Amino acid sequence: MTTYKAPLADIRFALYDVLGAEALFSRLGFSDASRDIVDAVLEEGARFNETVLAPLNRVGDEVGCQYDKASGDVTTPPGFKQAYAQYVDGGWAGLVSPVEFGGQGLPHAAGIPLKEMIDAANLAWGNFPLLSHGATEALLHHGEDWQQQVFLKKLVDGSWTGTMCLTEPHCGTDLGMLKTKASPNDDGSHSISGTKIFITAGEHDFTDNIIHLVLARLPDAPAGSKGISMFIVPKFKVGKDGVVGARNGVRCGAIEHKMGIHGSATCVINFDDAQGWLIGEPNKGLMAMFTMMNTARLAVGLQGLGLADRAYQNALRYSRERLQGRSLSGAKQPDKPADPIIVHPDVRRMLLTCKALTEGGRLLGYHAATLVDVVGHAGDEAERKQADALLGFVTPIVKACLTEWGVECTYHALQCFGGHGYIAEHGMEQLARDARITTLYEGTTGIQALDLMGRKVMQLQGAGLRVFLGMIDSFCKDNENDEALKEFVAPLREKAGEWQKLTLSVGQRAIADADEVGAAAYDYLFYSGYLALAYWWARSVAAAEKSSHSEAFKAAKRETARFYFARVLPRTLAHKAAIESGTAPLMALAAERFGG
Amino acid sequence: MTTYKAPLADIRFALYDVLGAEALFSRLGFSDASRDIVDAVLEEGARFNETVLAPLNRVGDEVGCQYDKASGDVTTPPGFKQAYAQYVDGGWAGLVSPVEFGGQGLPHAAGIPLKEMIDAANLAWGNFPLLSHGATEALLHHGEDWQQQVFLKKLVDGSWTGTMCLTEPHCGTDLGMLKTKASPNDDGSHSISGTKIFITAGEHDFTDNIIHLVLARLPDAPAGSKGISMFIVPKFKVGKDGVVGARNGVRCGAIEHKMGIHGSATCVINFDDAQGWLIGEPNKGLMAMFTMMNTARLAVGLQGLGLADRAYQNALRYSRERLQGRSLSGAKQPDKPADPIIVHPDVRRMLLTCKALTEGGRLLGYHAATLVDVVGHAGDEAERKQADALLGFVTPIVKACLTEWGVECTYHALQCFGGHGYIAEHGMEQLARDARITTLYEGTTGIQALDLMGRKVMQLQGAGLRVFLGMIDSFCKDNENDEALKEFVAPLREKAGEWQKLTLSVGQRAIADADEVGAAAYDYLFYSGYLALAYWWARSVAAAEKSSHSEAFKAAKRETARFYFARVLPRTLAHKAAIESGTAPLMALAAERFGG
The missing domain is CATH 1.10.540.10 (Acyl-CoA dehydrogenase/oxidase, N-terminal domain)
Structure with missing residues (x-):
């Protein structure tokens, strides 16, 4: 366990x-x-x-x-x-x-x-x-x-829980196709009918009531994503006075059997003339839902981080305890029947990859959270705007990278256990199965990549990117003469320049062919993620040096940063080559020839 | 499903x-x-x-x-x-x-x-x-x-099945530590006592008898891996005349609960004064076991390939059927509510990665099988020797790469399904869970890497590598003036030269520090695997051109090869950088500082 x-x-x-x-x-x-x-x-x-x-x-x-x-x-x-x-x-x-x-x-x-x-x-x-x-x-x-008085307080104190009801059997990413209907009633409420799937926490025994936020179409709604409205649909009806009434037309029709997160109820929810209350403007439900989704995307990124850390902790313990083989450079614990496996360079490669991605990823995620606070509370509007642009830019990076790294770290950590990692008893395989959902829900990695490249870089003309580049630039300027940081500042500056050029070149190619955006998106996102992590690792070394932490703590940060720059950051080379190769290698093969 | x-x-x-x-x-x-x-x-x-x-x-x-x-x-x-x-x-x-x-x-x-x-x-x-x-x-x-008359014929006709009993609770990779004992009996047999774990097919209801090949120590055996002997231990005793007798002292003590391959029995097998027969020389059991392990390693590589192919087939079908979103470059099926997701470049990226790794991987695996035939049947000794060196060299590459690519392809294929991939009903998550064992058993990926770099390259002075380089060189020479192949021949030749230089540089550094071998091993193996695949893709294009296949078939091979060279082969850049970074980034951090 x-x-x-x-x-x-x-x-x-x-x-x-x-x-x-x-x-x-x-x-x-x-x-x-x-x-x-x-x-x-x-x-x-x-x-x-x-x-x-x-x-x-x-x-x-x-x-x-x-x-x-x-x-x-x-x-x-x-x-x-x-x-x-x-x-x-x-x-x-x-x-x-x-x-x-x-x-x-x-x-x-x-x-x-x-x-x-x-x-x-x-x-x-x-x-x-x-x-x-x-x-x-x-x-x-x-x-x-x-609505705030009646529903919000109960959610905040935890008496009730909430859900987000978006997906339907025939549509997930493409919500414009959704079919759930909302018909107005005389009392100002609506009757909601339709089937939603993949509803996390859609039904459970924690609380007396569950508040579903449901996307549905009004009778006169335009087709597509511009005709979607959001409704509050409680499991038990709630009056405007807050009095809880009869059971609403909301029923869990099944729960899914999944690869992991077995303790989380993933529900089919059937709405059958359920009483619902419009929230926000009619036909603007998708925008309102995005308010929830951005928060949720950061939160899912943190899920990847949490799992990566737990997996790493356990792999580290096992690698220190498990005696197997001898160090190639001579026995390290000759009094024992074998050396602990942490002496082997390849075990260290796996552990250090987890450590570098987890500690670096923590900063990526926490920094985004500070931006949420700045956006909500800074006195200066320009500061809020800038933070908002940066938050929009880093959100898909946090979501996609932290979850993919979560999958990667649970993979490495399981691998450290050898065959024992595959056995349920040790618990490592559960972490790997649980992690696998995080790159899928709240928008797959591919969707995050499109959000970054298509929306945050192209449509918004890279406002967030410029802020990030500015941060890197000032850090490099502030530290360019620091001997201890030189080894990090120089490659960081070089990569940041490369990032800017790559962005421009994709932008230029996209003018001629919109598929260039989709072709570059995934690799661009990971290029960005690895560069962001290089920045946070460089800042970590700088911060550790200036701190009152022990020399051993500082050394651990420095050595992990060195590992990151030497052994992880070079992944950007492959991503750069993929970005530069453009659409042809992806789009040339006719769909009917994929089978051979 | x-x-x-x-x-x-x-x-x-x-x-x-x-x-x-x-x-x-x-x-x-x-x-x-x-x-x-x-x-x-x-x-x-x-x-x-x-x-x-x-x-x-x-x-x-x-x-x-x-x-x-x-x-x-x-x-x-x-x-x-x-x-x-x-x-x-x-x-x-x-x-x-x-x-x-x-x-x-x-x-x-x-x-x-x-x-x-x-x-x-x-x-x-x-x-x-x-x-x-x-x-x-x-x-x-x-x-x-x-032994051949009594046991082999029954295994060959399938009346009985076999096992390999190596692992014990405290030792897997490091078999030198194994404790199972063998005491000689007067009739020439031995009494075997000990506990083995992770015994695949160790107990089942398919056949009347099960033939365990067990590693154990004779009473006077030297310590470590030079004191291991191999024994034939049937579930039911079998006389030298082939007559099946009483139940032997062999009992399944438990089966493991695993992440996947639930239909495969992974057994704890307890041997309690079980009658066993020495096979091969005393204390040479490990060498005899390697005969089995090399075959098994190729076979496990094929497991990765098989799963990758099944996952790809299903992801391809789903990506053609699932309608979601519109192509960024304009609707491709405007009469339908949305385009099939195969129009999206990022879905194509995942599918083509599977296709390129699977079809290329098939050649990597099948080629190894032809080498087994050459080693066993070629008339010319020099040819047999050369094939044997090459087979030893490619075996860890086949095992490690095909299984890691199997994990990768089942990952991409699941991802194509979005959230549906995580649901048991669709079957994709089973493929991902099943694939996960393949990088662990029969020697983890890290062990394959050490076998390649430490044994096949260093100890055997790169005999197999030279044969492989020779194959690449003659292919390049034979095709250097072929206009259709130029785009593949040039980078292949360049990478092959780089491969040679990387090998030499690791070898030189390893003289001063044996840990260099372990530090480079994983990345060297994957560099080798991607290069090998580039060779097989180039040869596939050449073979397709010369064949009587349809133009569409030839185009599919050519376009997939282009995808491979543009979007997968550049992974070698990251592996090269990691190899060149040497031991310091891996070995500098003291084991007690990994926790921070």
């Missing part, structure tokens, strides 16, 4: 030493987010996750959620419901929600480590509260006053 | 057009391996696999093998036993075994497509006969006459 220990030292390093969170929170007016308070939250969160959620991870996989066909009820795995009650009692549900709706009003960047811990401790369990956050965001930004 | 259609056209292309199997078989004296006969075998094999084994793939996963603690018996999934009976009746068990022991005496290269088909159709089922092949090889090469 795998264990989990929250990486508090590195979390603090990321927040305080690299991202300067203490000064940032203070500047943004979070008076309750002093270092002492955030530290206490981190420690209490670590305790909750290590002792309550992490031990339930395996039973969640083994027992899974159970569906009762007769009642349509879903029973969550043993202990899940009780853990949720503890979570609510502990006040975790509303940690970063506004005080006026009963939340604790902490900055997103102070809440994101908790998110990482939950994902590492128990990803399947974490999906229940996760979807509430999306619904909270949608209600905050688009809900009418009564 | 996934379907499977044996890729007969591409199999024939690989065997006949590229590898010239017809002439080769004739030259090696396989008089029964005419093209007509081999074709008939392929077609009958395709029918068996498509209609008998492939439909059992899902039930094998869902029901799995069941273990009865009271009896120690293992029940295989519904239909598995009957399918094995059909397999035996069809004469498949002894397809490539010598005629003198009841086999059909076909060349290995004629049998390898059947292996691929079985792995694609039903990997878990295929593990039962697979292990018999290993035992067959060991008995052929090392068995005494009576």
Whole structure:
């Protein structure tokens, strides 16, 4: 079985030493987010996750959620419901929600480590509260006053949970095709009918009510994605006065049997003349849903990070304990029957890849969370705008890279266990199966790549990219004469210049052929991700040097950064070649000839 | 659910057009391996696999093998036993075994497509006969006459199956530590006692007897790997006269719960004073076991190939059927509600990666099988020696690359399905879970890399590498003036030169620091694999051009080769950089600092 220990030292390093969170929170007016308070939250969160959620991870996989066909009820795995009650009692549900709706009003960047811990401790369990956050965001930004009073407070205090009902059997990515219908009723509500699939936390036994946010079409709606509206559809009807009434026409029709996250209920939800309330403008539902989706995309990125870290922790422990073979350069523990496998360079390659992607990825993800706070709270409009552009730019990178790296790290970590990694008992294979969903839901990696290249770079003319390049440039200027940083600053500067040129060249080619965008998107996203990580690793070394951490801590950051620059960053060479090769190698083969 | 259609056209292309199997078989004296006969075998094999084994793939996963603690018996999934009976009746068990022991005496290269088909159709089922092949090889090469008469014939005709009992709880890769004991008895047999784990097909209900080949230590054996002997230990005792007697002291103590291949029984086998017969020389068991392991390693490579092909076939079908979104360069099927997803460049990227790795990988694997035939049957000793060196060199490449590419292709193929890929019903996630074992058993990828770099390149001074470089060189010379091949010949020649230089540079650095071998091994193996595939793709284009295939077939080979050279081969750039970075980035960080 795998264990989990929250990486508090590195979390603090990321927040305080690299991202300067203490000064940032203070500047943004979070008076309750002093270092002492955030530290206490981190420690209490670590305790909750290590002792309550992490031990339930395996039973969640083994027992899974159970569906009762007769009642349509879903029973969550043993202990899940009780853990949720503890979570609510502990006040975790509303940690970063506004005080006026009963939340604790902490900055997103102070809440994101908790998110990482939950994902590492128990990803399947974490999906229940996760979807509430999306619904909270949608209600905050688009809900009418009564909707906020009635629904939002219950979501913030955790009494109820939320869902996002987008996908239908025939449409996922292409929501323009969705068929669920909404007919207006006399009382201002709508009757919603249709079938939604892949609804995470769509049914469960945690709470008395579940608030579905549903995309549907009004009778006179235009075809395609411009005719989609969003509705609030509770499992039990709720009046404008907040009084809970009869069961609504909402029923779970089945739960999916999945590769992993067995403890998370992935539901078919049938809406049959269910009472729903329009939220936001008619036919603007897709835009409202994007408010939820961007938050959710960052959150899913963190899932990849959490799993990568847990996998790494366990592979590291095993690699130190497992005695097998001798170091090629001479026995390292001659008194033992064999050396621990961490002496072997190839085991170190796998471990260091996990370490570099996880610690670097933590900064990628946490930095995005600080941008959410700046966008929401900075006094200066120009600063907010700039942060918003950068946040839009990094969101698909965070989502796609952290999840693909999560898959990669759980792969390497399992591989360190040899055949034992494949056996359920050791728990490594569960982490690998659980990680596999993260590159699929909330927009596949390919969709993130198109969002980055097509929308954030092309349509928005690279506003976010320019901000990021500016950050790299100032870091390089500030540190160009620092002997200790030279080895990182020089390649970073070179790669950043290359990034800019690659962007321009794709843009130019796309004028002639729109498929150039799709052809370059995936490799462009990963080029960007690896470059971003190089930046964060260089900044980590700089921050460590300036910090009061031990020499050993500084050395670990420096050596890991060196590993990253020498052995991971060169992946950009392959991505660059792929980007430059353009559309022809991808588009020349006729679809009917793929079979040979 | 996934379907499977044996890729007969591409199999024939690989065997006949590229590898010239017809002439080769004739030259090696396989008089029964005419093209007509081999074709008939392929077609009958395709029918068996498509209609008998492939439909059992899902039930094998869902029901799995069941273990009865009271009896120690293992029940295989519904239909598995009957399918094995059909397999035996069809004469498949002894397809490539010598005629003198009841086999059909076909060349290995004629049998390898059947292996691929079985792995694609039903990997878990295929593990039962697979292990018999290993035992067959060991008995052929090392068995005494009576052992061959008594055991070999039963393995060849499929009446009994075999196993390889190497791993113990505390040792897998490092077999020198094994503890299982063998004490001599007065009748010339030995009493074997110990516990073996991860024994594939260690217990089942297919056959009346199971022949375990067990590694154990004689009382006076030297410590370490030079004190290991191999024993034949049947489940039911067998006299030298072939008469089957009482139950032996062999019992299955448990079966493992695994990530995948649920239909394959992975057993703990307890030997308790079991009667065993020494096979081969005392204390030379490891060498004898290597005879089995090399065959098994090629076979496991083919497992990766089979799964990659099945995954690709299903992803291709889905990508042609699933309507979602519009082509960025304009609607391709404007009469439908959306375009099929194969119009999107990023979906094509995933599909073409699968196609390029699968069709190219097929040649890598099949070529190795032709080398097995040359080693065993060529009249000229120099030719046999050269083929043997090359076979030793390519075996770790086939094993590691085909299995890692199998994991990669099942990953891409699942990804093409979006969220549906994660649902058990569609079957894609089973392929991904099943594929995951292949990079672990029969020596992990890291072990293959060490075998290639440490043993085949360093210890054997690159004899196999030189043969391979010679093949590339003559191909390039033969085709350097061919306009149609120029685009492939030039980069192939350049990369081959680079390969040679990289090899030399690692060798030189390894003189000063033995860890250089381990540090370079993984990246060197993949550099070699991608280069080998470039060679086979170039040869495929050349062979297609010279063949009587349709223009469309030729175009498909050419376009896929172009994709490979433009978008996959550049991965060598990252591997080259990693190789050149040497040991420092891997070895500098002290083991106790990996935790931060």
